[in-house]
Amino acid sequence: MVLLSNSSAVPVSEFLLICFPNYQTWQHWLSLPLSLLFLLAMGANATLLVIIRMEASLHEPMYYLLCLLSLLDIVLCLTVIPKVLAILWFDFRAISFSACFLQMFIMNSFLSMESCTFMVMAYDRYVAICHPLRYPSIITDQFVAKAGVFIVARNALLAVPIPILASRLRYCGKNVIENCICANLSVSRLSCDSFTLNRIYQFVVGWTSLGSDFILIFLSYIFILRAVLRFKAEGAAIKALSTCGSHFILILFFSTILLVVVLTNVARKRVPMDILILLNVLHHLIPPALNPIVYGVRTKEIKQGIQKLLQQGI
Template sequence: MSGSNTTDFTDPSTFILLGIPGLETAFAWISIPFCSTYAISMLGNFTILFLVKKELSLHEPMYYFLCMLAATDLVLSTSTLPKTLSIFWFNSVEISFSACLTQMFFIHCFLAIESGIFVAMAFDRYVAICHPLRHSTILTNPVVAKTGLAVVLRSTMLALPSIFLAKRWPYCTTNIIPHTHCEYIAVVKLACGDIRISSYYGLFVAFFVTGLDVFFISVSYVQILRAIFRLPTKDAQLKTFGTCGSHLFAILTFYIPILFSFLTQRFSQNVAQHFRILIANVYLLVPPTLNPIIYGVRTKQIRDRLLQLIRHKGT
């Protein structure tokens, strides 16, 4: 471990990630579910990308958005898990200042990208159910590509200022981060200057991205539900709503842990630190792991194609 933990410095070359303070003796056990979920995430999301690429019948907007989601999940989980596991297994606690800022950027940028993709998928479901005859003319391949580009640009522009703000603060008391990764608030709290602008900007981005995206998703599903309830039979209603089930479940597994973690980090000092850190890892681990399972099980075309591939390999 290089450098002193409490020396004066204005430009730290490294930070020290403590992992989960208070649970050091359980790191080996904690690493088992962490490693397992990461392996499942890698396998599941690469499988989604492979199936959509190979199967021409899946070359539709819904599956293009699903590929964007899978790629985002791969980056999101890979940005934190390898370093977290190296802390648990090898006590590799050091991370360079530039690597820490890079990790923060990837976390915030790709969380915003995932949120934007869920909005795009909600719009796809809205068009497919409320305007089925116009679906192919509204969501053309160029429109899907431009939507993906817009989501990436929005997320990048919102994430970069927070990284520049974190880079400019003087860090003059300690370089110890009580976390498994470079979580934005945990890093900024180490600065010895007035960090209110960073705190306010972080709040703005969180409420702007989450609030705006949840609003658009809600509007889409209000229109979808209205269209479903106008269908003549109960069977038709259930069948149509079933096409949205996987998307709704994926949305809940993404937003609920983020909201809970955000509220406990910002406003609840009575929550145990190790619990807050575990929850902060949940929203980076669970959605990338569950998304391919949710869509693989609930989406008939993907499920059938995967079963065909398994049978072909077995013969």
């Protein structure tokens, strides 16, 4: 397989993903913790889906949203991590144009879908605490179905132009992507054309969609906190806040890692390239691994479902 030089004018037919270009000798060791995290993420999310499916008491809107989050996590992991491990284990660096741009679309759309799901879950908690008597009539199965359609449609439609704009560029020089994944800007930088429109679109859409989601999440928790502070019954405030604890922790995982990735990319000249690559990979792996564990540990109904599943297995 030939790596094209910078001066070549021959159109390229595939890309080569180069993980950790400055640390090729130890990347095999890195595959071990990444493999364990991948197995943990897949196993934990699959177990959560099975428990919610089998336990009738969990057939409620809040847990349906949790199922949606688990499905998004599974797809994200399967889209990114197997290819990363194939590179680290077997040096399978080649990726076709179609596979690269498909991965780009899934990463951009599904990460936004996760953010939007967190926003809907925040609204669910807001209604449960601020309007408990109206909760059964507002947060219904029909509401969850409509919310699911909105989450998928909004973010898929907004993400479609990103791989389309990238695929329309002319790639006639380098074909080596200095990344483990087909990130939009990592790919577009290899083109012979200007990718300013691509970069501006991703920036505007990313900050608009993610920014609006986090603003609504923040406002939901402001209203929740204000309502909780009015509770006069002893222990009522703590009990109300505990129902939001798992959701808040998940948002913290997602937003913290996303913020680190954004800040390090802004300061890319000061941060080693390999650190940026590792953070991009971990951003697609750590939240999916931790999300079901947090809910499993903090939710009594899910813990009971796990116990029943284990007893049936025994």
